[in-house]
Each structure stands twice: as structure tokens, then as C-alpha cells.
Amino acid sequence: MTAVAALNNVEVDYDRGRALGPVSLEIGAGETVALVGPSGCGKSTALRLLAGLEAPTRGTVTRAAGRGQTAVVFQAPTLAPWLSARANAALPLELAGMRRAEAYDRAGAALARVGLAGAEDKRPAQLSGGMAMRVSLARALVTEPKLLLLDEPFAALDEITRRALADDVLSLWAAAKPAIVFVTHNVEEAVYMAARVVVMSKGPGRIAGDFAVAGPMPRPPHFRTEAPFRATAEQVSAALAEGIAA
Amino acid sequence: MSRLAPFALLAVLLAAWEIAVRAMHVPAYFLPAPSAVAVALAENLPTLVAASWRTLSTALVALVLASLIAQALAIVTALSPLADRAIRPLASVVQVTPVVAIAPLVLIWAGIDHPERALVTLAVLVAFFPIFSGAAAGLRSADPDLERLFALYGAGRWQRVVRLRLPSAVPFLLEGHKVGAGLALIGAVVAEFGAGSGGVRGLAWQILDAGNKLQTARMIAALMVLGAMGVALHALLEAVERAGLKWWRGR
Numbered sequence: 001m002t003a004v005a006a007l008n009n010v011e012v013d014y015d016r017g018r019a020l021g022p023v024s025l026e027i028g029a030g031e032t033v034a035l036v037g038p039s040g041c042g043k044s045t046a047l048r049l050l051a052g053l054e055a056p057t058r059g060t061v062t063r064a065a066g067r068g069q070t071a072v073v074f075q076a077p078t079l080a081p082w083l084s085a086r087a088n089a090a091l092p093l094e095l096a097g098m099r100r101a102e103a104y105d106r107a108g109a110a111l112a113r114v115g116l117a118g119a120e121d122k123r124p125a126q127l128s129g130g131m132a133m134r135v136s137l138a139r140a141l142v143t144e145p146k147l148l149l150l151d152e153p154f155a156a157l158d159e160i161t162r163r164a165l166a167d168d169v170l171s172l173w174a175a176a177k178p179a180i181v182f183v184t185h186n187v188e189e190a191v192y193m194a195a196r197v198v199v200m201s202k203g204p205g206r207i208a209g210d211f212a213v214a215g216p217m218p219r220p221p222h223f224r225t226e227a228p229f230r231a232t233a234e235q236v237s238a239a240l241a242e243g244i245a246a
Numbered sequence: 247m248s249r250l251a252p253f254a255l256l257a258v259l260l261a262a263w264e265i266a267v268r269a270m271h272v273p274a275y276f277l278p279a280p281s282a283v284a285v286a287l288a289e290n291l292p293t294l295v296a297a298s299w300r301t302l303s304t305a306l307v308a309l310v311l312a313s314l315i316a317q318a319l320a321i322v323t324a325l326s327p328l329a330d331r332a333i334r335p336l337a338s339v340v341q342v343t344p345v346v347a348i349a350p351l352v353l354i355w356a357g358i359d360h361p362e363r364a365l366v367t368l369a370v371l372v373a374f375f376p377i378f379s380g381a382a383a384g385l386r387s388a389d390p391d392l393e394r395l396f397a398l399y400g401a402g403r404w405q406r407v408v409r410l411r412l413p414s415a416v417p418f419l420l421e422g423h424k425v426g427a428g429l430a431l432i433g434a435v436v437a438e439f440g441a442g443s444g445g446v447r448g449l450a451w452q453i454l455d456a457g458n459k460l461q462t463a464r465m466i467a468a469l470m471v472l473g474a475m476g477v478a479l480h481a482l483l484e485a486v487e488r489a490g491l492k493w494w495r496g497r
Contacts (some may be wrong), residue, residue: 053394072398078391082413082494095399095409123496143399 003062004179005050005148006072010059011204013072018204020045022059025149025198025207031169032179032195032217034190035221036236037200037208038244046205047149050181055064064146071140071178075152077132079139085111086120089138096143102181110138114168117207125148130161135167141172148178152185170218176184187240192219199236201243208240278463286463287470294471301438301448302475304362305430309370312426316374316421322406323494326489334382341375345433349440362446372433373426384415395435412468413494420490424483431479435472449475 011021020042026031026051035043046055049061051072063070071092079088090107093224094100108120112135124132134155140148150169154162166189173180184190190197193212199209214228223229260280266272266277272283287294319337323330346367358362388410394407438450449472456464 017317051394052399053398072395074391077387078412080392082416084496091395091409092399095396095401125497126496139329148295226378237396246368 002029003027005181006061007049007056007062008058008060008062010046010049010061012042013057019047021056021243022206023200023205023207023217025221027179027181029146031177031196032165032173032180032182032194034182034197034198035183035189036184036187036197036201036240037205038240039143039149039185041200041202041243042205043200044151044202047181047183048064050147051149068148068151069143069145071143071145072149072151073133073136073140073153075155076100077129077136079132083122084121084123085135085138086134087118088124089142091139092143097121097236101194107142110142111135113141113172114138124244129157130165131159133165136167137165137172141176144176145178148173148180150180150182153185154189155184158171162189167218174218187233188224191229192224197232199239199243209236211235211239219222249279252471254340267411272273273385275460275462278466282463283470284465286461290452290467291462294449294468297301297449297452297468298471298475300446301434301450302431302473302479304365304434304437304446305369305373305427308366308434309373309427309430311366312370312373312425312430313377315370316378316422316426317381320378320385321412322327323382324385324411325403337375337378343371345372345436346440347358349437352437353441359443364440365434365446365448368437369430369433371434373451376418376425376429377422380418380425384418384422385411387418388414416494418492420487424480427483428476428480431476438459 006026007023008023009022009046011023012019014153019070023042024073025046035046037043045054049056049245050063051070052061052063053072055061079085080091083091085195086104086107087105089110090100090103093106098106108117111117111120111134114135114137116131116138119127120133122131126144127135135152138221144202154165157165169180182190182193184193195213195217197209198207199211201205201208211232215223215226264281267277274305278286319333321335348371349364349368352367353361353364356367364374385407392410393406393413396410402411434448438446438448439454441451442454449468452468453465453472456462456468
């Protein structure tokens with residue numbers, strides 16, 4: 001398995017002190033990784049390093065740097081309110097210089113894939129929180145990225161919507177197999193969404209544990225009630241508690 | 247019912263004014279009765295409407311010019327931090343200098359044959375600042391995560407201004423233009439006062455002229471027309487702002 005992105009002994013210092021590190025983490029092609037940790041442990045910082053939105057104070061970041069090869073979904077949908085769902089999803093392609101007609105065609109297809117066929121002309125203000133998040137997901141997928149970074153993308157949604165979106169992200173992953181790095185502080189969500197769960201200790205964050213989750217991807221129905229899921233969730237919770245106590 | 251309240255109050259005040267003036271025999275040059283003002287308004291209506299149009303057109307031309315200059319400068323400040331640091335203090339100087347104080351100088355520069363140019367220039371100076379500061383704030387108001395996405399997708403500086411910052415600034419621009427339009431009208435009137443009797447025969451000139459002739463009823467009539475014009479302009483701009491926001495947000 002080749003790595004699409006890696007953090008090599010990175011440390012990040014902010015004015016208020018050390019925020020992250022030292023941390024080494026390698027993301028393989030097509031891998032699904034969840035980063036879990038307490039708030040303020042630097043997991044979002046790690047994600048921004050992988051995205052190339054921030055540079056480490058020490059250490060190096062290697063990543064597939066091509067335009068559109070990395071996509072990010074933030075905690076909020078982060079849509080342009082003046083653009084339709086279609087124009088929002090087409091934005092990465094248009095910025096890369098693609099003709100509008102073609103960009104809109106692909107954006108329409110991406111919106112259909114996330115279950116938003118028929119809502120192409122709606123504005124963000126006319127969409128529910130879950131639908132807006134789907135538009136954000138369509139915008140991330142429209143460039144067919146090799147690395148998809150999700151920064152607590154469902155944190156603001158209700159439980160039913162977040163479960164539905166989790167399954168949708170996994171079936172989208174099955175279709176194109178991008179590497180996914182998923183930041184969350186929800187242990188069950190991490191174990192459900194990822195084949196590998198990386199636990200970080202409280203800030204400045206270090207890696208406190210690295211767990212493989214057994215089971216098929218996308219997850220079968222009732223996966224949350226099965227023994228391997230429960231066992232891994234317990235292990236991750238224990239590592240998390242240890243990381244907070246440390 | 248509550249919509250009628252201001253009109254009811256107005257009627258009561260006018261009635262009290264009419265009765266007081268008649269009962270106390272106040273001379274007409276000092277304070278004419280409302281009925282006398284109404285007569286003056288009716289008699290001078292064509293002249294007053296023509297004068298209002300002169301003042302209003304000065305304000306509108308000034309608004310268009312101020313809008314173009316302010317937005318262009320705001321974009322320059324958004325593109326270059328150096329230009330930002332250079333332009334902002336000078337823009338503030340324009341804001342804090344009273345227009346009546348600059349008027350005589352601008353009138354000299356415009357030349358005695360073109361007072362209308364001076365009036366437009368002065369109104370531009372007044373209308374410029376709210377539009378500029380609105381645009382400058384609006385161009386910085388884009389969602390920081392959207393800025394990050396634009397960086398991630400390799401957008402250039404110009405792309406960021408045109409596709410992210412300018413559209414993000416629309417609510418600020420609408421507000422800035424609403425305030426700027428009101429100030430352009432005030433600026434045009436103040437500038438007419440500054441230009442004095444040699445100036446363009448707008449509404450302020452009507453007030454000055456009537457004052458010189460002690461035609462107090464005509465003065466008040468002109469003031470009422472000015473007030474009505476201000477209210478109408480404000481209402482129009484509120485409607486434009488509402489419609490603009492609805493278009494921008496799609497709801």
C-alpha cells in the first residue's frame with residue numbers, strides 16, 4: 001500500500017504554546033482512518049497539515065499535492081450563500097479552469113451521488129443542515145480526490161441524519177476508494193466510519209493508540225451491535241481515557 | 247391603527263400651530279400659519295419640484311461616482327496590504343473634514359461657470375466614506391473556511407476577489423450604498439448652501455432665496471419638499487436593500 005499523505009515527526013507551535021506533536025502518521029491509498037481525541041488535542045491541526053492548509057513548525061509533511069487531489073469538508077457546510085447547490089459543488093472545477101457547462105454537468109452528477117438530485121438550483125439558505133452538508137460533500141467529491149479530509153463534519157447534525165450521512169460517506173468511499181481521514185470526538189462514529197482508528201492524547205496531542213477495526217466496509221446493517229464493533233469501541237475508549245489522564 | 251398614529255400626531259400639531267398663530271397674531275414673516283405654508287407650497291410647486299430634481303440629480307450623479315471610486319479603491323486595498331495602509335488614513339481624513347469647510351475651495355477650483363461640478367464633487371466626498379468602509383469591511387468578511395478552500399483549490403488573488411470576496415461583500419455594499427445615498431442628498435444640499443446665491447438653483451437655493459426675501463412660508467414649503475424627498479429616497483433604498491439581500495441569499 002502506497003501512502004497518499006504522511007506526517008513525519010511533525011510539531012506545531014502556536015503563540016500560546018505547543019499544539020501538536022511530535023506525531024508521525026502515514027495514510028495509505030484508499031485507507032479510512034479516524035482521528036479521535038479530546039477537544040484541543042490538535043486533531044484538527046493534524047488534518048489541516050494533511051490538507052496543506054498549514055505548515056508544521058518542525059518535521060515534514062508529504063502529500064499528493066496535485067490540484068483537486070485533496071478535498072476537505074469542514075464542521076460547517078461552508079457553502080457560498082449566493083450560489084446555488086450546483087454552482088457551489090462546481091466551484092473547485094471552475095477554479096481549476098474548467099468550462100462552466102462541463103463543471104455544472106459534473107457537479108450535477110456529484111449532487112445526484114449524494115442524494116440531492118432535484119435540489120441543484122436551491123440556495124444554501126433553502127437547504128436543511130443535512131442537505132447543506134451533502135452539498136459540501138458533493139463539492140469535495142467532484143474533483144475525484146485521492147485524499148478526503150473530514151473535520152467533524154456531522155458534529156452539528158442530529159443523530160438520525162449523522163448516521164445516514166455516515167453510511168452515505170462509506171458507500172461513496174466504496175465507489176471511488178479515496179483515502180479518508182476523519183476527525184471526530186465520538187468513539188462509536190470513529191469505529192463505525194474507519195477501518196483504522198488513531199487515538200490522540202490531550203494537547204499537545206501525540207498518538208496514544210492505533211487500532212484496526214475488523215469487519216466489512218461499507219458497514220452491514222446492525223454492525224453497531226456486533227461483538228467486534230463493541231470490542232474495538234471499548235479498546236478505543238480505554239485508550240482515550242488513558243490519553244486524557246496522562 | 248398604529249400606522250395612523252404619526253399622522254394623527256401631525257394633524258394635532260398642525261392644528262395647534264394654526265390656532266396659536268391666529269390667536270396670538272404672530273407676524274407671517276416670523277411664523278406663517280400652516281394654511282399659509284400650504285398656499286405657498288401650491289403656488290410654488292412647479293418651481294420647487296424642478297429645484298428638487300436639480301438637487302436630487304446632483305445627489306444621484308454623486309452617488310454613482312462615489313460608488314465607482316469607493317469600490318475600486320476598496321478592491322485595491324483588498325488586493326494589496328501596502329495600498330490598504332496607504333489609503334485608509336487618507337480616506338478617514340475625507341470623512342472627518344466637514345463638507346462646508348471644503349466647499350469654498352472646491353467652488354474656486356470648479357470655476358465660476360461650473361458650480362454644478364463643485365456640487366457633485368462635494369456630494370461625492372460625503373457619500374464616498376460609507377461605501378468605501380462598507381466595501382472594505384465586506385471584502386474582509388468572507389468565511390475563513392471558504393478562504394481556505396479557495397487556497398486548497400489553487401485560486402489566484404484575482405479569482406478570490408471576484409468569486410469570493412466581492413460576492414461576500416454584497417450585504418455590506420447594500421448597506422453602504424443606502425447610507426451613502428442619504429449622505430449624498432445631504433451633501434448636495436449643504437454644498438448648495440456653500441455655493442450661495444451664485445449656485446445652482448436647487449432646493450437649498452430656493453430656501454436661501456426665500457429667506458433673503460423674508461418669504462417664510464415659501465422657506466417652510468421648500469423644507470417640506472426636501473423632507474419628503476429624503477423620506478422617499480430612504481424608503482426606496484430600504485426596499486432596494488431588502489430586495490438585494492433576498493436575491494443574494496435566495497430567500
